Amino acid sequence: ENRGCLLVKCPDKPGIVSVLSTFLHNHGSNIIESSQYSSDPENGIFFIRIEYHRENLLIEKENMENDFRDIAAAHDMEYDFSYRNDRKRSAIFVSKETHCLMELLWEWQNGDLDTDIVVVISNHEDARPIVESLGIPFHYIPANKDIRKQVEEEQIGLMDKYEVDLLILARYMQILTPDFVRHFESRIINIHHSFLPAFIGAGPYERAYERGVKLIGATSHYVTNNLDEGPIIEQDVERVDHRDDVINLKKIGRQIERRVLAKAVKWHLENRIIVEGNKTIVFH
Amino acid sequence: ENRGCLLVKCPDKPGIVSVLSTFLHNHGSNIIESSQYSSDPENGIFFIRIEYHRENLLIEKENMENDFRDIAAAHDMEYDFSYRNDRKRSAIFVSKETHCLMELLWEWQNGDLDTDIVVVISNHEDARPIVESLGIPFHYIPANKDIRKQVEEEQIGLMDKYEVDLLILARYMQILTPDFVRHFESRIINIHHSFLPAFIGAGPYERAYERGVKLIGATSHYVTNNLDEGPIIEQDVERVDHRDDVINLKKIGRQIERRVLAKAVKWHLENRIIVEGNKTIVFH
Amino acid sequence: ENRGCLLVKCPDKPGIVSVLSTFLHNHGSNIIESSQYSSDPENGIFFIRIEYHRENLLIEKENMENDFRDIAAAHDMEYDFSYRNDRKRSAIFVSKETHCLMELLWEWQNGDLDTDIVVVISNHEDARPIVESLGIPFHYIPANKDIRKQVEEEQIGLMDKYEVDLLILARYMQILTPDFVRHFESRIINIHHSFLPAFIGAGPYERAYERGVKLIGATSHYVTNNLDEGPIIEQDVERVDHRDDVINLKKIGRQIERRVLAKAVKWHLENRIIVEGNKTIVFH
Amino acid sequence: ENRGCLLVKCPDKPGIVSVLSTFLHNHGSNIIESSQYSSDPENGIFFIRIEYHRENLLIEKENMENDFRDIAAAHDMEYDFSYRNDRKRSAIFVSKETHCLMELLWEWQNGDLDTDIVVVISNHEDARPIVESLGIPFHYIPANKDIRKQVEEEQIGLMDKYEVDLLILARYMQILTPDFVRHFESRIINIHHSFLPAFIGAGPYERAYERGVKLIGATSHYVTNNLDEGPIIEQDVERVDHRDDVINLKKIGRQIERRVLAKAVKWHLENRIIVEGNKTIVFH
Structure with missing residues (x-):
């Protein structure tokens, strides 16, 4: 299975979805399902769940996780990657x-x-x-x-x-x-x-x-x-x-x-x- | 309208439904709807709601209520007659x-x-x-x-x-x-x-x-x-x-x-x- | 178990409930649950389900069923007796x-x-x-x-x-x-x-x-x-x-x-x- | 009101969300709500509804719509912009x-x-x-x-x-x-x-x-x-x-x-x- 799931929580501000979706796209991933919620569009907290598909995910996942660290730090994100394969x-x-x-x-x-x-x-x-x-x-x-x-x-x-x-x-x-x-x-x-x-x-x-x-x-x-x-x-x-x-x-x-x-x-x-x-x- | 409604609450014992339905029948009334509940078939409390139709109900209702008093007393009933006509x-x-x-x-x-x-x-x-x-x-x-x-x-x-x-x-x-x-x-x-x-x-x-x-x-x-x-x-x-x-x-x-x-x-x-x-x- | 259930279907007319409840009372039965429905209070069809309790029901049931035959015939009833004991x-x-x-x-x-x-x-x-x-x-x-x-x-x-x-x-x-x-x-x-x-x-x-x-x-x-x-x-x-x-x-x-x-x-x-x-x- | 809503339908392929969210971000818009659906992650049809907030939306909306045309053409999108203000x-x-x-x-x-x-x-x-x-x-x-x-x-x-x-x-x-x-x-x-x-x-x-x-x-x-x-x-x-x-x-x-x-x-x-x-x- 090449399916992963990314959960993110961070302060809401313009551009978060763009950052995340661009990151996934650059890592060869196709978003299959995405849901989000903001506790308040102004100064609230932003939550998103993205399910994605990537070829060779199990080989690439470590790289992806590493590359994500800077993004997470820049936007003050708490996050969690999980993989369908890891039951x-x-x-x-x-x-x-x-x-x-x-x-x-x-x-x-x-x-x-x-x-x-x-x-x-x-x-x-x-x-x-x-x-x-x-x-x-x-x-x-x-x-x-x-x-x-x-x-x-x-x-x-x-x-x-x-x-x-x-x-x-x-x-x-x-x-x-x-x-x-x-x-x-x-x-x-x-x-x-x-x-x-x-x-x-x-x-x-x-x-x-x-x-x-x-x-x-x-x-x-x-x-x-x-x-x-x-x-x-x-x-x-x-x-x-x-x-x-x-x-x-x-x-x-x-x-x-x-x-x-x-x-x-x-x-x-x-x-x-x-x-x-x-x-x-x-x-x- | 010739519709009445009788609510009764009394100690549960055999024969209550018989007493009530016979009373209504003897007073020319046809039961249209009847629902009952007993809190416990042995020594519980019995509740019944009977909706009935009687010709000339508004003329006869006083007689009916009078006649019911003895029955109610004999079986320790709390009861209430109401009439569709009395909104x-x-x-x-x-x-x-x-x-x-x-x-x-x-x-x-x-x-x-x-x-x-x-x-x-x-x-x-x-x-x-x-x-x-x-x-x-x-x-x-x-x-x-x-x-x-x-x-x-x-x-x-x-x-x-x-x-x-x-x-x-x-x-x-x-x-x-x-x-x-x-x-x-x-x-x-x-x-x-x-x-x-x-x-x-x-x-x-x-x-x-x-x-x-x-x-x-x-x-x-x-x-x-x-x-x-x-x-x-x-x-x-x-x-x-x-x-x-x-x-x-x-x-x-x-x-x-x-x-x-x-x-x-x-x-x-x-x-x-x-x-x-x-x-x-x-x-x- | 001394529980029985009687289902009846017959032409609706005044007095049916009285007849049935009096029959059961005379046969030492206490009505535990009763529900009825009439397709039309005037000239409709009447349906009733009565659950009752009687001491020694399994011994007495044949007598009861025999005694019921005349009542059923008099009021044109289709009916069914069933017993909790007969699973x-x-x-x-x-x-x-x-x-x-x-x-x-x-x-x-x-x-x-x-x-x-x-x-x-x-x-x-x-x-x-x-x-x-x-x-x-x-x-x-x-x-x-x-x-x-x-x-x-x-x-x-x-x-x-x-x-x-x-x-x-x-x-x-x-x-x-x-x-x-x-x-x-x-x-x-x-x-x-x-x-x-x-x-x-x-x-x-x-x-x-x-x-x-x-x-x-x-x-x-x-x-x-x-x-x-x-x-x-x-x-x-x-x-x-x-x-x-x-x-x-x-x-x-x-x-x-x-x-x-x-x-x-x-x-x-x-x-x-x-x-x-x-x-x-x-x-x- | 500075709220707009964008509905898009297009062939599903990797990167669509990235394109749309980056477009909105570059036009000073903050995504408030976003929902998407793909009829099939492989070669299916992709649908998305994005609600966003932008300062001075009513002044800027024409520009935004103009700029969107190339994106829509490139990805074969059917789309619709609507504005809270246009009841x-x-x-x-x-x-x-x-x-x-x-x-x-x-x-x-x-x-x-x-x-x-x-x-x-x-x-x-x-x-x-x-x-x-x-x-x-x-x-x-x-x-x-x-x-x-x-x-x-x-x-x-x-x-x-x-x-x-x-x-x-x-x-x-x-x-x-x-x-x-x-x-x-x-x-x-x-x-x-x-x-x-x-x-x-x-x-x-x-x-x-x-x-x-x-x-x-x-x-x-x-x-x-x-x-x-x-x-x-x-x-x-x-x-x-x-x-x-x-x-x-x-x-x-x-x-x-x-x-x-x-x-x-x-x-x-x-x-x-x-x-x-x-x-x-x-x-x-």
Whole structure:
């Protein structure tokens, strides 16, 4: 594959697109897709995602990256080059409920998730058969708040061993410590089973039922050290009514959770997301 | 019109539907629409809405209501008879933003809101021309928190004068006192410009923008003395993204607000809503 | 389980609900859920679905059904009694694409489809491993239009052997003959990969792409001998845009297809559907 | 206002974005928004919409357009420059049903439609009061198929007199002749009251009812000489069920029609639409 993706963030000023597109053209690259956003055309911040094609990209990429350094410095750019060929390596954490894991595995088998799923870690044994049947290593690490530190050391050890780029919390029902989160900043995606910021924390379906809402939702977000307060990637909702008890809300919710998480993961893997402060810019 | 509507709430036990349907049949009534809900088939609470047709209903209704008393007593029923012919009388409170008012007036002109809009009250003059052009009395009552008591006295006076059954807050941006709310319990419908319980209180679009949500919403609810905590009648959402600034969120939100409020008002006018605790049962 | 479900269709006239609810009450049954619809309150057709609970239902059901015969005759009723305890037996036909099959199996494993899946039949081998891993018999019957008659004989043989009540076409890409369809009238549910009646027949995603539609959909319906013209049970859509090529439309479409088919099957299994002419009444 | 918009269509090849962005930069313009699409990165057609800001644009625009000619020729570009300051002039045709007209007028009054509505023409008098109350000329031209030629001459005369750029058919229930359509190619937007290509032609709600669909829709499209076959701009749907008779479908449909038409008109006015063959590319 000769496809690359360039993400850039810099102070907005005239000529940025010209500089970038001319750079790519001079390096024999054809822009396939390009999306941009400026927080404010006057003195705002400029964000762009460019997907391009270049012959012999894997041989030339080092040169390109080197040549780009001066441009980046001149325009005060933060940037990231990524290559379709370098598939990201994902780990999935899951607890007893496997619907989100199943959806990810299903999309992955269909070739719709461009990643290597290198390990699944769980504090329950439920997911082992399906995971191992697909040839993916499964690690059972029992967890509770009293042994959190030791559990996380073991988990971090596995993350390192498997060289994990992205950690997906597919309904993993344990809280992560600040140390753990810092280790994987902007690289942990969680699915929360409510339409955030409604129902932060535990028992969102129970609380949605108590409140009598007419729609329930799910939210995927990057994990930060403020519980359920990280940058939101995707949200969706479904209609419910007075006849839906908590069990039903959970059933309906599972459908929302799995599609919302799958979309967020997919966009992350395609380098479509830039985190800016506590928000995300998602280039569709 | 010979159409009536009977709402009943009582302890659930076998035979309730039989009792009610036999009563109606014995009084020459044909059931046109019937919806029911039980909070729990064993020892729960039973709710039913029956719409029926009877020849000469307006002459016979007093007899029917009298005859029903024994049944209601025997089964511990709370109930309400209403008649299509007795149109509810509605008042609308509005401030500067008129989109919700406009939607209600538009539905009303189309014959889709089965009510008499008897008065519009506002703390701004903006809505006067459109309201008066439709022959509806318009009262301008300036308001702020220092003169709240005197303002509400004037408002209550007008409510009494116009014999108002339903008060619709169509983006009325003043807080009502507990006294006022008590006066119109379960008869005030508000539209809140967020997906409750997210963004309770002031500035919901600004806060939605800050939080970076991917959907924004609106909620119509009965007003209680807990701000934005009353029983929810209807909610809806629209998708937004990082490019939508606060002005845009408000534009998109206006479309949600007007359709959500119009639905809630319509269902109230058709006696489709039963308030139970802090929730609503809405029989569609 | 002591739960039963009664579906009734008859000419609408006053007193029907009274007759039915009194019958059930006299037979010791408590109505748990009831939904009704009249095509026209004057001289229309009346439809009702009643779910009820009765102690010792399985012992008493024969008596109840006997006693009901006179009532049915007196009011010209078509009716059907079904019992939660008698789980329907389902067969699934599938071709190469397994996403709809997978969704049904997933719902079934979660206990959300109240049926026994007794056999899966396919003209391809792709689905065999997953089906057999769940302990469900899998039969490979190669098919093409030249051997249709003999294929269908074999299929009907299996349907009879496995005593199939419901046949689900989960993207089975062969046309069924009128003889076969007649054999299973109102008991075959198909998923068509378009928003019917748009794009009847083959290649709906290709044609949606050609036409430049902004939403694509899927439709589940009972199979009749008019291709894609049977009574519609459920439909849904997703937004697409000019960037979505046919491959993408198919990916997005798969998500719609699987949820639309799963809903239709679930409602059928819960006896929520009455077919009337070429339409369905679905009691949610 | 110093805002301009450039739409370009040309054969895709490396360097196009570089050429365009460098041209704009050299002419003192800052790109505010840019969206692009390629039908195929290899030998496809490339489309781009660039919104830019330039000081003294109205003075400089002639120079810019002149300088662009060589670039366009060199790269075989079709292109269009437009300027925020040159508001498009719109005419609206309407018949008896005014809901789409009302929505457009409402958006326009709110400042959300960037156009001058210069004339409303109708074959009924219903809309006259509201139109004239807003100071917009209203012309009543009775129409039927026998006098079509003479009616269209009169309409074209008014279009010319009012120098109309965009003609909006807001539920105008007369067929236009090929001559008329040719006169305004790609400048007539219609709202069709179905989810095209389902229910082309007359009576779509009646036919949706007959078919028993579970969603109804509306479609806005450019008018061509193939009835209801022109390039689709926007579509949307709402859920309906067996209880919705034709009158109800029409009520629900009106809500869809008005929002779908308003969106399409808005996007056209913002130069967000490129027509390509029988499809549209809409840059959001």
